[in-house]
Amino acid sequence: MNTFADFGLEPKVLQAITELGFEESTPIQAKSIPVALTGRDLIGQAQTGTGKTAAFGIPLINKIPTSEDRIVALIMTPTRELAIQVADEIGKLTRYKGLRSLPIYGGQEIGRQIRALKKKPQIIIGTPGRLLDHINRKTIRLDDVQTVVLDEADEMLDMGFMEDIQSILKMVPEERQTMLFSATMPVNIQKLAQQFLKDPEHVSVIPKQVTAPSIEQSYIEVHERQKFEALSRLLDMESPELAIIFGRTKRRVDELSEALQKRGYSADGLHGDLSQNQRDNVMRKFRDGSIDVLVATDVAARGLDVSGVTHVINFDLPQDPESYVHRIGRTGRAGKEGTAWTFVTPREIDHLHFIERITRQRMNRKPLPSIAEAIEGKQRVTAERVLEVVQNEEFAEYKAIAIQLLEQYDSVQLLAAAMKLLTGEKKNVDIELTPEEPLRAKKRRPDIRSNGRPFNRSGYSGGSRSGSGGGGYRGRDDKRGSYGSGGGSRGGYEGRSGYGSKRSGEGRTENRRPKSPSDDFVNN
Ligand SMILES: Nc1ncnc2c1ncn2[C@@H]1O[C@H](COP(=O)(O)OP(=O)(O)OP(=O)(O)O)[C@@H](O)[C@H]1O
Numbered sequence: 001m002n003t004f005a006d007f008g009l010e011p012k013v014l015q016a017i018t019e020l021g022f023e024e025s026t027p028i029q030a031k032s033i034p035v036a037l038t039g040r041d042l043i044g045q046a047q048t049g050t051g052k053t054a055a056f057g058i059p060l061i062n063k064i065p066t067s068e069d070r071i072v073a074l075i076m077t078p079t080r081e082l083a084i085q086v087a088d089e090i091g092k093l094t095r096y097k098g099l100r101s102l103p104i105y106g107g108q109e110i111g112r113q114i115r116a117l118k119k120k121p122q123i124i125i126g127t128p129g130r131l132l133d134h135i136n137r138k139t140i141r142l143d144d145v146q147t148v149v150l151d152e153a154d155e156m157l158d159m160g161f162m163e164d165i166q167s168i169l170k171m172v173p174e175e176r177q178t179m180l181f182s183a184t185m186p187v188n189i190q191k192l193a194q195q196f197l198k199d200p201e202h203v204s205v206i207p208k209q210v211t212a213p214s215i216e217q218s219y220i221e222v223h224e225r226q227k228f229e230a231l232s233r234l235l236d237m238e239s240p241e242l243a244i245i246f247g248r249t250k251r252r253v254d255e256l257s258e259a260l261q262k263r264g265y266s267a268d269g270l271h272g273d274l275s276q277n278q279r280d281n282v283m284r285k286f287r288d289g290s291i292d293v294l295v296a297t298d299v300a301a302r303g304l305d306v307s308g309v310t311h312v313i314n315f316d317l318p319q320d321p322e323s324y325v326h327r328i329g330r331t332g333r334a335g336k337e338g339t340a341w342t343f344v345t346p347r348e349i350d351h352l353h354f355i356e357r358i359t360r361q362r363m364n365r366k367p368l369p370s371i372a373e374a375i376e377g378k379q380r381v382t383a384e385r386v387l388e389v390v391q392n393e394e395f396a397e398y399k400a401i402a403i404q405l406l407e408q409y410d411s412v413q414l415l416a417a418a419m420k421l422l423t424g425e426k427k428n429v430d431i432e433l434t435p436e437e438p439l440r441a442k443k444r445r446p447d448i449r450s451n452g453r454p455f456n457r458s459g460y461s462g463g464s465r466s467g468s469g470g471g472g473y474r475g476r477d478d479k480r481g482s483y484g485s486g487g488g489s490r491g492g493y494e495g496r497s498g499y500g501s502k503r504s505g506e507g508r509t510e511n512r513r514p515k516s517p518s519d520d521f522v523n524n
Pocket residue numbers: 021022023024025026029046047048049050051052053054182183302303304305307329330333334465467468483484485486
């Protein structure tokens with residue numbers, strides 16, 4: 001068993017880890033924490049949801065003296081919500097040590113950030129655009145930074161942030177420790193590594209496939225026009241605890257979340273054109289369970305850790321295999337199980353097979369759920385709800401009326417009628433979504449798992465950690481689990497638009513993703 005005590009960490013850091021409920025280190029933590037503690041540069045790769053945040057967070061926190069009052073550590077993330085989430089986890093890990101960490105991201109009032117910076121945080125977690133903004137205003141100085149982490153490094157590169165990262169790292173002393181982390185390491189990450197890292201140690205825990213082992217992956221072949229019906233049936237059949245549905249464009253996300261609401265689902269949409277306030281609100285509602293379906297663009301694909309997400313549905317096929325890996329990785333986290341469904345139109349089937357080849361993981365082909373299956377799913381949920389009330393004996397005040405009714409009517413008829421009311425009929429509104437262009441198949445390219453190096457077989461077994469649960473779908477109450485970081489009350493977001501925040505105000509979008517097929521997509 002790999003306990004955190006073996007790393008020789010400070011007692012106060014150890015205490016915070018214990019409080020988070022982490023009993024054993026995950027494989028990526030076990031391998032990278034000792035390396036990071038030596039001060040070496042590091043490239044860390046491990047499947048989604050396996051604790052990479054703590055893998056860089058713990059050693060980073062451990063080495064900062066409490067008396068420090070300069071910015072000595074910088075963590076960069078591709079999106080606003082990830083900056084907030086990582087800051088949240090870092091905050092929890094520094095609870096007893098008493099370090100100060102601060103998220104810095106576009107969309108938030110800059111004056112507020114400047115005031116917070118006056119409190120002399122030692123750790124900054126930020127998105128590139130807003131960081132540069134502060135550097136230019138001289139409200140952030142990086143002259144004393146000793147540790148830099150690029151979380152989701154490949155994504156930042158992919159989005160065209162190389163220049164911004166270069167400009168930021170020019171402000172950081174050469175004498176420093178630099179770490180890159182992601183679940184996917186395409187070959188072009190080497191370029192970034194060569195420029196910014198010195199003789200890095202590669203720490204990779206990718207056993208067989210890059211997708212997390214606890215996610216069941218299926219696809220349904222469906223025509224563009226059938227997609228919404230397929231989605232409704234799927235949601236009814238599966239009745240997810242919490243689900244994230246990915247759409248290709250902002251328009252798609254808007255239309256789809258509105259359509260789901262019209263049909264009576266508790267859904268809301270998230271993309272980069274919403275104001276920061278709207279984004280925060282949607283994330284807060286999703287994290288606290290007041291909505292159970294989040295419809296999002298790829299802005300929500302990376303790093304987001306919301307415990308209780310049982311399902312990911314790709315309403316539109318993802319652009320590339322990396323996006324697929326990260327999208328479905330929003331479920332099946334920390335050893336829990338998850339289910340991923342992907343809709344594919346007949347013309348896109350080659351693209352789906354391309355994703356399968358690159359991820360070396362086959363998806364199960366499933367038929368469109370039938371109306372009967374959808375109804376059955378809904379009835380099952382109603383029955384479960386009824387039985388829960390029965391078991392908890394939460395019905396005392398209804399007993400008298402029940403007895404009265406049973407004197408006049410048949411018990412089966414009564415229960416069936418009550419269940420019908422409880423199940424609720426889905427509103428029969430017509431839904432027309434604007435069709436999306438199909439994606440074209442791509443040529444095969446190098447493996448995304450291994451960064452061109454022989455991959456590591458020693459790795460991750462998925463179920464080996466204690467405290468990581470495992471048995472399938474949890475009840476609502478368990479949603480926050482014991483993993484900690486999913487329970488943060490804040491939920492911010494940074495759309496792709498947020499990157500350009502140094503040049504743009506809130507909500508403005510910039511095309512910085514070179515390979516995107518349409519403006520709609522890049523502005524996600
Ligand atoms: N040692 C541990 N034991 C139990 N839970 C852990 C441990 N380490 C991390 N976790 C929890 O696992 C969840 C996933 O962690 P994290 O978000 O760091 O994953 P990740 O590897 O960065 O995933 P992604 O690639 O999607 O960004 C979090 O809720 C975190 O609190």
